[in-house]
Amino acid sequence: MQRSLKWLAILTTFGMLLVLLGGALVTKTDSGLGCGREWPLCHGQIIPDNLTIETLIELAHRLVSGVVGLLVLALSIASWRMIGHKRETKFLAFLSFFFLVAQGLIGAAAVLWGQSDFVLALHFGISLISFAAVLLLTLLIFEVDQKFDASSLVIDKRMKWHTIGVTLYSYLVVYTGALVRHTDASLTCPDWPFCVNSAPGLSLNMYQWIQMGHRLAAGLIFIWITYITFIAVKNYKNQRVIYWGWIIAFVLVLLQVIAGAFIIYTRLNLYIALAHALFISCLFGLLCYFILLISRSKSNEK
DSSP states (O other): OHHHHHHHHHHHHHHHHHHHHHHHHHHHTTOTTTTOSOSSSBTTBSSOSSOOHHHHHHHHHHHHHHHHHHHHHHHHHHHHHHSTTSTTHHHHHHHHHHHHHHHHHHHHHHHHTOOOHHHHTHHHHHHHHHHHHHHHHHHHHTTHHHHTTGGGOEEOHHHHHHHHHHHHHHHHHHHHHHHHHHTTOTTSSOSSSSOTTSOSGGGOOHHHHHHHHHHHHHHHHHHHHHHHHHHHHHHOTTOHHHHHHHHHHHHHHHHHHHHHHHHHHTTSOHHHHHHHHHHHHHHHHHHHHHHHHHHHSEEOOO
């Protein structure tokens, strides 16, 4: 039974990654209305006769989301029953399924009735919470925290507050990035990192402000994670999960910044854009894992 639960957890985690990347693919290829204003049917059929690329992408995303929804439900029930004695299990099981259903309903509402860009930008972030919850459930099932002996970790208050703060802030960065795409503001500033070809001062239009706001937010999180990584490397050499975890976080945020720049340089290359979504998903999951470790660590003010 334990082995079956582990395989279910692995499959569900990768499935949630596919849901995230599939949603990003739908947005970046403008395939959201590939089935018209119909849900769950597609142009009045289960599989329409006239299949365009946009229709195939939208149908595939709906199919993957439905299958993964069943996997998340199965994982939530199984983990609740088998490792429910671990204090975080029930909360994470609820989060994973609740937010996956929420993102599905938002997606359906967007198809049927349309939504404002500011509401649609929440879609990726809601899926991201479900992914993070599934990832943490998987780590609990594999007892990764026990292998790193999280209960013996000593994390000072400064590191705790930095970790919690940057995790919450990363969600704002995710939202601004989604807003850039949903408002078609990606190339309103065709240069990087500044809007060189735009007039200076307050002459930037709304879409350019959205684009530059996201770049500023991304720049700040890069600086913040760089600073936290410096603290981890300096003070946590004997606590390898913190030491190496923040080094990995730095690598991910660096890749995120590089991918963001290359999205502009390549004029919205699809593969780079999907890599951009993948890096932020992995980074957010890692930051949430740090919070799990903090909740189990001992307090120590340095």
